Amino acid sequence: MASLTGCNSLGASGPTARAIREVRPENARVKVIEVNDTVVRTILATQADHSFARIFGVAQERHGLIGPGATLDISVWESPPAVLFPSASALLLPGASSTGTGTSFQGQVVNAEGVVTVPFVGRVRALGRSPEDVATEIAARLSSKAHDPQVSVRIADNQADGVIVAGDVQSSRRIPLTTKNERLLDVLTGAGGVRQPVDKVLIQVTRGTTVASRPLGAIIRDPGENISLFNDDVVTALYQPFSFQAMGAVAANTEVNFEGTGITLAQALARVGGLQDSRADVKGVFVFRLEDSQALPQDLRDGSLVTAEGKIPVVYRIDMSNPATFFVMQKFPMHDKDILYVSNAPLVDLQKFVGLVSQIAFSVGGIANSVP
Structure with a gap:
């Protein structure tokens, strides 16, 4: 029995619920938060803020303003007798074509100065203006040269x-x-x-x-x-496949991928097979998370550790001995890289100790019986 004097642990998969709740002074900047409906509502509201x-x-x-480098299709019509634009196709301008009393100048590119050049009109500033505005100016400047001109300007390509x-x-x-x-x-x-x-x-x-x-x-x-x-x-x-890690007294200690739309804590526990009845402390279910500071009240933010990304390490505690907690778990959202940990029940260590003592006692008894 003397060999047990120095033993501080009988083996475990992680800290006990008491050890997590009673955070050491040097780790007091890591917050332990009891999960309830108010806490869940705050977390969900923070997620809505990220929409x-x-x-x-x-x-x-968008009002279809003409940008730099835009390509314009410009069409001009004259009322009969047309005297100016039927001959425009003879101007050998790129994209120029004439049909009866109408002439189209296609693929006119707005240059670096923000202007286009129109025959018999000259330079017209187009950058930052609507096609209708440019068409009105062209028609006004043609009114003294063409017979009742009508102008249409369309943005063919606005890659800018x-x-x-x-x-x-x-x-x-x-x-x-x-x-x-x-x-x-x-x-x-x-x-x-x-x-x-x-x-x-x-x-x-x-x-x-x-x-x-x-x-x-x-x-x-x-x-x-x-x-x-x-x-x-x-x-x-x-x-980005999302995942959480399950550890401790759960049916499966593993990393679990989940969909980007998210899952709840209730779903997370179901995906790892739930708690181990023989080991789990129903008051010792925890979620370790690097939390957005906006999800925490100001009094919990003060004095907390803050990562380079502005996150605060927190531990959420869930008491599954309270039936109302199961409704809260259906709304508590799991985040990417969360750690879901379930501690051992206090009696588990006692059972381990009793089992160890029994093994030693049987061993000593067996040795004593074997000695003549």
Whole structure:
């Protein structure tokens, strides 16, 4: 029995529930939070704050302004008797053609100065103006030369106004934006779609200095997340399988992948086979997480450890001896890289000790009986 005097542990898969609840002074900056309905509501509200709709807002309709390098199709008609433009096709201008009293100048590119050149009109500033505005100016400047001119200007190509789609898509490319107000799923479709399963893809949108990401499945499920895009936005599809690690007194100690749309704590426990009846402490279910600071009240943020990414290490404790906890577990969201840990019940160590003492006692008795 003297050999047991120095033993501090009989073997375990991790700390006890008491050891986690009674955090040592040197580790007091790691917060232990009892999970209840209020805590879950705060976490869910923080997730809603990360939505694309809230971060980027609702885009205003594009008015089809002419950008640098845009290609314009310009058409001019004269009322009979037409005296000016029937001969325009003889001007040998690129894209010029004449049909009766109408003449079309196709593929006119806005130059570096933001202007286009129109026969009998000269230089017309187009950059930053609507096609209707440019058409009105051209008609006004032709009124003294042509017979009742009518002018139409159409943007044939506005490559300067577009978004970049990159990452795990079929074809990374720049996609032009039009007056249709292309949305996130429109440009992903234009790039051929994603190459990985939808539930394993994260979509990142970069607009200026603002960067945000959402699971593709959540964007498909919620039309509000399918935001309209701005010029020079960058959309990146990232292959990111989400996972959590299960440890301790659960049926399976393993890493479990889950879909990007997320799962709850109740689902997570079910996927690892639940608690081990013979070992688990129902009051000792914990989720270790690097949490967004916004998900914590100010008094818990004060004095907490903060990672370089602005995350705070916290331990969420779930008391499964309380029946109401099972309803809370159905709403508590699991995050990527969470650790789900279930401690041993206090009696387990006692049982181990009794078993060890019994083995020693039987061994000593067996030796004594074998000695004549």
